[in-house]
Amino acid sequence: MTALTPVDAKALADIALFAALPPAVLEEAAAMARTRPLPRGLRIFDQGEPAGRAHALLSGGVRITQAGSDGEEILVRLIGSGEIFGCVPVLTDGLYPADATAIVDAVELSWDPADLLALMQRHSRIAINMVAIVGKRLGEAQERLRELATQSADRRIARTLLRLLDQAGCRTGDGLRIDFPLRRKDIADIAGTTLHTASRILAAWQRDGLLISRNRHLVIASPEAMDRIAEGN
Amino acid sequence: MTALTPVDAKALADIALFAALPPAVLEEAAAMARTRPLPRGLRIFDQGEPAGRAHALLSGGVRITQAGSDGEEILVRLIGSGEIFGCVPVLTDGLYPADATAIVDAVELSWDPADLLALMQRHSRIAINMVAIVGKRLGEAQERLRELATQSADRRIARTLLRLLDQAGCRTGDGLRIDFPLRRKDIADIAGTTLHTASRILAAWQRDGLLISRNRHLVIASPEAMDRIAEGN
Structure with a gap:
């Protein structure tokens, strides 16, 4: 009190x-x-x-x-x-x-x-x-x-990031930034997958330039590409 | 109209x-x-x-x-x-x-x-x-x-049945009956598992006398035993 x-x-x-x-x-x-x-x-x-x-x-x-x-x-x-x-x-x-x-x-x-x-x-x-x-x-x-019952982990993680953007996204010079500090474990927990799987997928997206990690924040460089992954295309 | x-x-x-x-x-x-x-x-x-x-x-x-x-x-x-x-x-x-x-x-x-x-x-x-x-x-x-993120299919099915009892259960001579007509596919869909897995688990419980299937309705013979399965004990 x-x-x-x-x-x-x-x-x-x-x-x-x-x-x-x-x-x-x-x-x-x-x-x-x-x-x-x-x-x-x-x-x-x-x-x-x-x-x-x-x-x-x-x-x-x-x-x-x-x-x-x-x-x-x-x-x-x-x-x-x-x-x-x-x-x-x-x-x-x-x-x-x-x-x-x-x-x-x-x-x-x-x-x-x-x-x-x-x-x-x-x-x-x-x-x-x-x-x-x-x-x-x-x-x-x-x-x-x-999603958890029917979709693959990469699609679930993409949907998770898009929902977080929707909830707390702000525009930056190189994309859309999620305004929550996020650990990989958080992403894994929300998407309902293991830390190992989430880490592997996020690292691949970073290598491909889809995602930027900066000061515990994620920036989605291309929301359109993320949307395509979420939709399974 | x-x-x-x-x-x-x-x-x-x-x-x-x-x-x-x-x-x-x-x-x-x-x-x-x-x-x-x-x-x-x-x-x-x-x-x-x-x-x-x-x-x-x-x-x-x-x-x-x-x-x-x-x-x-x-x-x-x-x-x-x-x-x-x-x-x-x-x-x-x-x-x-x-x-x-x-x-x-x-x-x-x-x-x-x-x-x-x-x-x-x-x-x-x-x-x-x-x-x-x-x-x-x-x-x-x-x-x-x-449950879907963390628990085995048998525990999820047991929880599903207990939640349905809670929502629409009525007492009968041999246990508690779920007042919805249910297909095995329904149980599988609610519990987030495949029809094959749900069928296997439900058939085993029927063999063990835990569950009775009658006129498209399920009767839980022992809610206590179902509760123990749901809790993983």
């Missing part, structure tokens, strides 16, 4: 959960929010513990991972700025379904789950925005499932 | 989307709904077409499948009575993300997407119920992803 710092309502306008809301509602939500810096490496919450807060990221990046009863782990999602995380338990069983760790220095907003629920009850637009966000993630999870 | 038949508001009380709503709201939603019989085998909607209606199942079962650009298909979900389907596009891109087919004679309710959106705007509880439903499905999709 950190000290309360007043939250600027303008910061909330960049969070998809609060899209298309009048200033008065943003101020109401800001008044209930707490802001907190998340130093790189910080474990924000643990899988299975009561969801004490509902979170949104103002800047930085957060890795969401989930382990099974056998300890095997997958990377569920990378959270970028403007995205919510650890909010669904408010409406399900009240337990965080996964671990969350800051992958760079980051800043979050958070709410008491009861306050977020009250906000959704008073302003249906917030609940509707949340359906859209969770629905889009469900669509992506189903896409990943289909 | 079938003729309008008046819908009994009481029927809506069994649909999770309308849980915990006062009778007046159920009547409002019923007045906007259309009911329609779905004969077994009917294709209810096609992946990629504009989502002309938002659906809920009053009785029967519906298979939701999704194909990739390469034609490879997965079984996304089986929908049982009281569940919604084809409702998320109302809040995302307006296109059905998958195909829906009746697997037994069934009855659905449906709404004009604009009417469902208006209902959610007026009654935040409906939007909140939808977050809970979609959030639960997201959790299940992530669980399937983790």
Whole structure:
């Protein structure tokens, strides 16, 4: 528990959960929010513990991972700025379904789950925005499932990179850069393959000039070529 | 487009989307709904077409499948009575993300997407119920992803059967029966394995008395033993 710092309502306008809301509602939500810096490496919450807060990221990046009863782990999602995380338990069983760790220095907003629920009850637009966000993630999870069941590792890795570009891409001089620092292990985990296979495929793409690795960031030199690999052409 | 038949508001009380709503709201939603019989085998909607209606199942079962650009298909979900389907596009891109087919004679309710959106705007509880439903499905999709990436086929099939019991199980004299008619191909598709592997595993469990197949339905004779397989013990 950190000290309360007043939250600027303008910061909330960049969070998809609060899209298309009048200033008065943003101020109401800001008044209930707490802001907190998340130093790189910080474990924000643990899988299975009561969801004490509902979170949104103002800047930085957060890795969401989930382990099974056998300890095997997958990377569920990378959270970028403007995205919510650890909010669904408010409406399900009240337990965080996964671990969350800051992958760079980051800043979050958070709410008491009861306050977020009250906000959704008073302003249906917030609940509707949340359906859209969770629905889009469900669509992506189903896409990943289909890929994992039916597609080769290189196509899955290409799709993974394209989805990350879609989520957090920015244009640079030599291509499109993914705005998350990524280890090869992260790519392997998201694409559902082994570190060995992911390393082999990424190294080949780097040799071919498709991909550039710079300061723990990946730059896709040719999104068109990546798209062709993803489509199996 | 079938003729309008008046819908009994009481029927809506069994649909999770309308849980915990006062009778007046159920009547409002019923007045906007259309009911329609779905004969077994009917294709209810096609992946990629504009989502002309938002659906809920009053009785029967519906298979939701999704194909990739390469034609490879997965079984996304089986929908049982009281569940919604084809409702998320109302809040995302307006296109059905998958195909829906009746697997037994069934009855659905449906709404004009604009009417469902208006209902959610007026009654935040409906939007909140939808977050809970979609959030639960997201959790299940992530669980399937983790299993597919990390677990053996027999454990994935055992988890699939246990999840189906959870969704549509009923007690019989010799165990717990899954209330959907299931082909071995369905089990294989949900668990993300081949028909050959699923058939081999299911046949072994039938020989061992763990599983009984009767009139296209599966009965789990010992849910405890199935649970041990799912947990890898």
